[in-house]
Amino acid sequence: MQLYTKILIGLIAGAVVGVIANVGGIEPLQSFLGALEPLGTAFINLITMVVIPLVVASLLVGTASLGDLRKLGRIGGKTLLYYMMTTAIAVTIGLVVSNVVRPGSRVDETTRVELSERYGGDAAARMDMAAEAPSWVETLMGVIPRNPVQAAANMDLLPLIFFTIMFGAAITVVDEPYRNQVVGFFQGVNQASMVLINWIMELAPYAVFVLIAAVVANFGLDLMRSLLVYTLVVVTGLLLHGLGTYALMLRVLARINPIEFYKRIVAVPLLAFSTSSSNATLPLTIETAEQELGVSNEVASFVLPLGATINMDGTALYQAVAVMFIAQIYGIPLDWADQLIVVMTATLASIGAAGVPSAGIITLIIVLNSVGLQGQVQAGIALILGVDRILDMLRTSVNVTGDLSCSAFVARTEGESLFDGPAAQRAA
Ligand code: ASP
Secondary structure, three states, X not given: OOHHHHHHXXXXXXXXXXXXXXHOOOHHXXXXXXXXXXXXXXXXXXXXXXXXXXXXXXXXXXXXXXXXXXXXXXXXXXXXXXXXXXXXXHHHHHHHHHHHHOHHHHOOHHHHHHHHHHHHHHHHHHHHHHHHOOOHHHHHHOOOOOXXXXXXXXXXXXXXXXXXXXXXXXXXXXXXXXXXHHHHHHXXXXXXXXXXXXXXXXXXXXXXXXXXXXXXXXXXXHHHHHOHHHHHHHHHHHHHHHHHHHHHHHHHOOOXXXXXXXXXXXXXXXXXXXXOOHHHHHHHXXXXXXXXXXXXXXXXXXXXXXXXXXXXXXXXXXXXXXXXHHHHHOOOOOOHHHHHXXXXXXXXXXXXXXXXOOHHHHHHXXXXXXXXXXXXXXXXXXXXXXXXXXXXXHHHHHHHHHHHHHHHHHHHHOOOOOOOOHHHHHHO
16 A cells, blocks of 8 residues: 555544544543544654754765766756746735735624634734744844754754765765765765654654544634635635646646656655645655655755745745735725735745744734734734644645645756656556
8 A cells, every 4th residue: 555545544533533432522532532642742853853864965976976966056046946936926816815805804793802812822922933033034044053963953954955965066076985974974864864754754644644634633614714715714724735836847847747747756745744744844845756756866855954944935825915914804894006016025024934833824924013913913813823733734834845846847847757656666
């Protein structure tokens, strides 16, 4: 059985059991599922544990084997351009759908008051976290690490990527036998990390079952009803972008069959959905790009860790809808100039957001501030917090799909022929 089939079975089974516990109000089942939750967390920790060795080893080998630093510059340029462009398109889709449906004008006064009371405290805590979070300028400045080991320890991928690329470039000018010794060592680390990921993924279906069952069992279904239109607007936008924009990009820019692409990568968005974290999904993302799509290590090892850190189309789209929703609820009109600001700040805020659960709702505060909604931040966040977990799962799926689509685009424009990776060869 394929990995994605197993994950899907775990996911559906988890959802069914979760719904039974939730709708049936079966308390023993709810607390049993709650007690199982640490197993899900253990799985997330297991996959996250491979991120640092895998990213360092794979990126180092990738950079060192490029040989030509101009190629790295070219790949970098294309990657950044693709990431910025697709994120701006994502925000625009979010804005268009929100302008057409106007989800904020469909929430009545009682719901608003009820939600503010229920989540007001939580929202205040998020605002404190936002005050601590670095701004995107600081994030950009923080690209150069003072201590790469510390960057690794803090899982700060951007500075770690910067250091690893510099180090990889340096290795290319080191004399033999040292060059081969270093590259050979990291090739070994890279392969061992891949083996580790395969082992850990054996557990994925069970972990996904536990994670999803616990989320669904604890979910306030009544909330879903009162925020249904808002939720549907986000979901519609994400579907349009995840299946429309990328398919178009893959067809037009990468000249590959989008359906084949989706078929080969589907385990990745499913895992992202279950973990709500681009970072935790990263090892599988890299493995899938190389093994299933046939993207070269040089491209995958550069494009994907960068994407998990700075490319979040789903998050940016969600932020655009959230800003419009909050503005509509409070009757504050946002004209086209304001919405242009939303396009820019949501694109930048998603760069600043880390690939971890709920990061997007914290950087949303930056976007709200940018269009003069400071006064509505706490109350606005309180309104949407209740459905944030489920939307986080969905937007993370789009985030990682975007990263993979970029790896396909870059690989193709570098003259690689896709869909003939080791997995495809095994199947043939
Ligand atoms: N959870 C998202 C990710 O890891 C970030 C977010 O939107 O909160 O990609």
